[in-house]
Amino acid sequence: MTATATPREAGADRSALNARVFWPGLILVTLMVVLLAVTTSTAGRLSPLLIVLPALVAGLGSVRQTVIASAWAMAGLWASFLYEHPAHRGDVVAATVAALAFQALAVAACFWRTARQRELDRLRSTLVTLQRQILRPLPTVTRQVMVDGLYSPVEEDRLVGGDIYEIVSSPYGTRVLIGDVQGKGLAAIGAGFAVLGAFREAAFREPTLTAVVDALEDAVVRHNAFAEENEEPSRFVTALALSIDESAEVQVVNCGHLQPYLIDEGGSRSVPIADTAVPLGLAALADGPRLVGWFDLPPRTTLLLYTDGVTEARDPQGRFYPLERRLPDMAQLPPAELLTALRSDIDRFTAGARRDDIAALSLRRTPAQWRSPAGLAAPDEPGGHAGAAPDAP
Template identity: 35%
Template sequence: MAMVAAVDVSAGPDVGFLPLVSLGPAFASLTGGWRRTALIGALALLLCAGLGLYDGLFPHRRGWTALLSVVGVTAAGLVAAVIRQRRERELADVRSVAEAAQRVLLRPVPQIAGRLRLAVSYTSAVAEARIGGDLYEVVATPHGVRTLIGDVQGKGLDAVETAAVVVGAFREAAYDEAALTAVGDRLERASARHLTDEKFVTAVLTESQGTGVLTLLNYGHPAPLTVKGNGDIGFLVPPERALPLGLALHNTSAPRPHTVPFAPGDQVLLYTDGVSEARDAYGHFYPLEQRAGLLKEADPQTAVEALRQDLVAHAQGPLHDDAAMLLMRYRDGC
């Protein structure tokens, strides 16, 4: 508005810049509330009237046209500002509900459970979203510390709803069932009741009873990464591939649990395919095994956060799929 006034005064009325004063209330409606828009509109109207009198435009149609332009743009800006503020309040309400859903579905994991130190990271592929189709949970039970990580096929609210069903079933079954395979059976039944149209959930269940052994049950999920205390790195591939949860109607055998040594200083990273299948600008997958050195940080949460930042840097932008990681470290002491 000041620039338009300066040009109008210096160049004279023949330039015809006076209607551009209405840009003030137009831009005010994009960032401010309706009161600020009204104030800027009133100032623009006074400025336009003053410049019109200075230029001697009001005996002519040009002066009145400039005033009507300011009034019209200000009125439109007021309506736009009111609508924008209303939608911002609605969005804030939705975000508060989403945050409450996040605390219920993906609640913070304990830093210490039994003989394990734990850390988790979740990155949603949806802008401004904090939850999606990936899921995780840690439950300390009389049968040991049991963990779950999974990935629901698909995206959006349907995936979130399915994740809630699987996590809820795991929280109940982990306490009730003495065998890890029985926990998996409960998840299979819950998934079969909820999933339709050949949809499925890949998942890995683990159990640590503090005896130096980790038991795993893999339902078609990416093999966890293991980093031994002596520096050896590898993947905990199951002895046989099994179908994901929700596909039991294909009459295939359930996955068999397998055990691996889990001694003090050892680490196991559970993750979803949003990590292993993240691509860079050249189409190269994220080299998770080569980045295992980032897990040397003394604090587990710092380690998994360093890995997450490296993953985002590899993708060079937003991830195309949700990415969840759950790091387990076997610790000394009770």
């Protein structure tokens, strides 16, 4: 099953301070007030501290907690008056009115902040739900491969990103796409949808992988032209397109994307793709056409595709996630468990503070392909070669 981030429940109050922080904080402030009341003789010295308390809670907690803090502060203020007995009743009235006004402002500010937070949460949830409905549910099995996936959007960021993937079973084999749209938000998701639509059509129609990628390039160029007419920025898309049939070799066109990994019982190794072309949408800047490369995908070997949310995840010290060093520790795991372990390891590495979406696919040939008469290597036989050249129909 595709691993995804769990959507936040509608109406969940994420703005409230933890009770283990809120109540000890009030008690600590109360103890400070008592200490000042005992060691000083001027109630005016206590008022600023008591007025600041609701303001602090308004910036960190919920409206309910701000109201509680305001009532707590008012009770403390009146307790200080009872303890010191101010000489002029006007001082009590003035201090009370000022405290009420300031507390009302704190509650109003907290209400505005939490309302805006709920609005942003609804927007993030809508975008994530929309993206999940467009992306194919995984795992899926075709005649050639079994595919499992990990998709984990970052809802804590400003907006979700544009990580995309798709698997199409065509007359020419299984076509696989993974990509990452530049930027975030609805515009990035729109560009991603344009690429997905073009891939779903071209992957089934076109006999060559380079023709499929050319269709994706045209889709991004058309999308950017429409965006510029509406005074929106144009975007490019890094992508990796593969075609897998009954032969031992996999065809691949790399459009500025990250190199995949092959993982088996012996460990992990980067796939040697000889040619890396420019991202989709930038073909006009390239010196020549995109080329197709080949590499072997032996039986019982997992092919890992991923986006830069994996390799650019950072720990609290700012260091990047060392995927190449971590993969050998996961080499013995089945594909689905490998993706689960990868996500857990990234969460531990980043201490749960990721800044980008994560998308990853694990592909493995179906067991029926292990003894295919089309020339696929047996589980204990070595693979073939890798290179780059235009593909043939």
